[in-house]
Amino acid sequence: MMEEGVLTKDAKEVALLAAEVLQAKKGQRVVVLDMRQVTLIADYFVIASGQTPIQVDALAEHVEAAMQAAGVPLLQRNGRQRAHWVLLDYGSVVVHIFTEEERQYYNLERFWGDAEVIPVG
Numbered sequence: 001m002m003e004e005g006v007l008t009k010d011a012k013e014v015a016l017l018a019a020e021v022l023q024a025k026k027g028q029r030v031v032v033l034d035m036r037q038v039t040l041i042a043d044y045f046v047i048a049s050g051q052t053p054i055q056v057d058a059l060a061e062h063v064e065a066a067m068q069a070a071g072v073p074l075l076q077r078n079g080r081q082r083a084h085w086v087l088l089d090y091g092s093v094v095v096h097i098f099t100e101e102e103r104q105y106y107n108l109e110r111f112w113g114d115a116e117v118i119p120v121g
Contacts, residue, residue, distance in 0.1 A: 011092035012118070014072055015044035018088075018095050019120040021066045022048040027059050027097070033108075033115035043092040045115070047108055049100045053083035059097050060086040 015032050022030045027048035036043050050056035057080060064074060067090060076089040084102045088095040096108060 011043040014090060014093045015046050017066060017070060018046045018063050018093065021063050022059055023121055025059055025062045030120055031109060032118040032120055033112055034118055035112065035115050038112060038114045042094040045108065046093065046095045048097050049103050050097060053099060056086055056097050056099055057083040060088060063088055063095055
C-alpha cells in the first residue's frame with residue numbers, strides 16, 4: 001500500500017501477496033521461505049512453478065502487476081527471455097518462478113533448507 005509515496009507494507013506482507021497471486025493464477029507448489037536467519041540476500045523468498053515457460057512468464061506478469069498496484073517497486077527482473085526461471089527482485093522479497101524441471105534442478109528449498117517455511121493461504 002502507498003501513502004504519499006511511502007511503502008507501508010512490510011516484507012512478509014509483500015511475500016504473502018506474491019504467494020497469493022501465484023496461487024490464484026494456478027502457480028504450483030507455492031512456498032514462502034523466511035530467509036532472515038540464513039542469508040542477507042533477502043528477507044523472504046517466494047518460490048513457485050509453472051507448467052510451461054508461457055505459464056511461468058504469465059505468472060511473473062501477474063505478480064508484477066499486483067506489486068505495482070500495491071506500490072511495491074520492482075528493482076530487477078531476470079529470466080523473462082527464456083522463462084524457465086524468472087526472478088523478480090523486490091529488495092527484501094525475491095520471487096522465483098520456475099518450470100518444474102528447472103525447479104527440481106536448482107532445488108532452492110533444499111539449498112536453503114534451514115529457512116523457515118511460512119504458511120501460505
